[in-house]
Amino acid sequence: MNKKLLGSLLVAGSLLSANEVNSVEKMFTEGKVNANVKYYYIQTDKDFASAPSTSANANSLGGKLTYETAQLKGFSAKATFMTTNAFGLDGSVDTSILGKDNGVYYNDPNRADDSFSVLGEAYIKYTYDNLAFTFGREVMHSPLIDAKEVRMLPSAVEGAFIDYKLNNEIALGFSYLDKFKQRTSDRFTNIVEHALGADTMAVTGSDNGNVYMLDGIYKTDALEVRAYEYYAPDFMNSIYVDAKITHKFDNVATTLAAQYINQMSVGNADDYFAANPTYADGKINVNAFAIKATAKIDESAFTLAYSNVLRDEGSHDSLVLPWDGTPLFTNMITSNDLFQSIYGSALKADSVYIGGSQGIKMAYAQGFDFTGYKGFSTTFSFLNTTNSRAGFDKDQRDYNVVLGYKYDTHFSLALKGIWVDNNTGADKDGSVTQIKQLTQYRVIANYQF
Template sequence: MKKFFAIIYILTSLLFATDTIAQHQEISEKPTVWKEKSNEKIDSTSILNAFKNGHFSGHFRYFFMNTNNEKGVSDYYSNALGGGVKFETAKFHNFQFGVSGYYIFNIGSSDFTEKDPITNAPNRYELALFDIQNPSNKDNLSRLEELYLKYNYKNSNITLGKQLLNTSFINLQDGRMRPTEVDGIWVDFNEIKKTKINVGYLYGISPRSTLKYFKVGESIGIYPTGVNPDGTKSGYAGNLDSNGIYIIGIQNESVKNLKTLLWNQYAENLFNSVLFQMDYTYDLNPNSKLLFGFQTIYQNALDFGGNEDQSKTYFQKNGNSQTFGGRFGWKNSTLELTLNYNRITAKGRYLMPREWGRDPFYTFMPRERNEGFGDVNALMTKIQYTNPKKTFKSHLAVGYFDLPDVKNVALNKYGLPSYVQTNADIRYEFQGLLKGFDVQLLYVHKFNVGETYNNKNYVFNKTNMSTTNFILNFNF
């Protein structure tokens, strides 16, 4: 009964509250989960007035997900309903305080405690709407998200505490009920013309689909861990030690139509990753332009990669990896067409904790990743339409992902065969009476094109499957 009244409360709030939120954000964008408004012009004369002039934001979401697997193995569905609020004070001597929390209800889903009887594997997608650490948890799904103190200086700011970030390696991810969050100190420096500099030290992570914050080492291994390069089960979960993550990012747009991006992420005692990216637009006429992009990433292990015992380490000692990719496309005011390529060399596995964020590759498609693999060739094309009022957006994407053989464990961490993936995505932002609501329908199908040796473990929740996602958001 208590759960019933809580659901009624959320639904009632939806009817009487008023900006919208997209299900997926590009990792180059600032987080807009709460759609909060800025109170930059207010600098109160007292702490009390700073709180009185503060701003509340709210976000409610309904999420239906359904996965249909190959005949003979299990299918799943889920219905999730959630709501939360955020409060940020007005400025007081350039300082601001912010706090947010969220609650999720499982209002009718498959039994996630039951594993597939053929493969003995658990659910992959639907459980991630709730608490992946406790599949039986249906109604105790509350989460403290943000809790920070921010200091503003001209166009820049520094934030200390629990907060939202979008970087190439640590980001909100592609969306379930709630995003990945971080705990640490973050500097957003914007005092140099056409240059943005970010510097941060992170000591805590709250991964998407979990309910609490973890130390950096503890956060790795909450999601499935796959196998070691020798084929034994990865043993790094709970066995990694790190003092934190040091990040620096520089974005420059001083050359006309050219955006250059450089990120370096140093995960102490684990590994270091460097990303360099250039995106250039060439104006064909006032209404259309060509798009060009290049990206490369280099990684290397630090010390023993997290643990002296190599059966319990994350990044093998002396290990490294290299990726590079490109993009070519065309766009006008309503249409965008791109052809994207990414190569992970056979030098080693590209490794980035899935708990921290999604792939930064041009070829990334929601509901699958290429993290954990080496010797990969990925090709993806995408066409996107946005109406002139920016209220309707749709895209169709098709990708071919050539991966190492599933038995090549040195370069295939998760036993995923080569596949073709198609995504159809439709989004609409309501106006007028329903302003504040937005809706999204995402359909994904993955076709197997690799050898699976008649083993369903290489297929279940991986290929020859489809997933349908319907999401309704409301922000005020």
């Protein structure tokens, strides 16, 4: 993309500003620019029971540049330029902060090592009272279609969006989603093709498809209830519901939460899976639930969570998450480690997301402002995942440690250590494999302008 075109797109797009202006000139002169610069280092070591161990690493420098206009007669726009640039690559490369998805899409491992830039957001928005219409590309946050901003860049979608705020407690939404950009890609690919890859035509009867999303949120100080439906014709229908109760007294806050997820293949896909039971281990029929309790006391937080993806032999019972959603309360840093959101990998799964998996997670987070060393924090998490299905021979155990530091609102640093015993993955046909040990280290420095 040449500089002139990029400049035009950046000026042409932006999110709604809080201030209404009265001229086209002011719409742009009173717009806002923000940016971040991120450094990311990652090293991943894998120890196999019957194969040589592997080690891969990468350094990348990149970030985002956003321009957003002020609002004129309800209209506004936004554009975000995103980039990730590798340097100091040596030996085997961990492509999960570079172009891993590009490598799979083009069937070219060399493309996975490449740096890339992309216009990740570019949309026009019209707001009237409590109703907003948006058209274009945007970074979306929802349980099953998410930005997954834990690597260099977020994922994004393209489509049309309607949001309506009924009152201070109730918000409703409808989205028509046509394309998806995975976090390690510079392409906006048809959203259903991204999920199924080369098998899209065989499974759905078409070489592309769409997702229609409905959502509703009810929120008060003490109670929050969220409901989402994601319908992809001739592929699958997904329903997500959660509820959270919060109680505060003095310096203590407690939260109890529950969630439920249902997924079923529909239309042509349902017929295809039934006629080809070995392709995906049967029709998609997923039921999962989880519960979570959290207690916060000043700068300390304790979390206990349990999840269960119900086993349904003869069906594809693992959660189908091709669009970077990692919704379970027991999710860990290494959960869904690019298995499902890579091009064509929708029917793969790992750890707590595999059908039959039960997970118990414990976490402890601590801030240290009370010591006078402001901005420092630590988080310790542990997850034990059990499953009786063939191949899941040993419990998977995840240990995550995060050391964090924040200086005002601009600079943050995170050091992450990840250790996984018996890291487990399931292929689309339900077959399970385990890695003896996965170890990963990350250094993430971010400066926000």
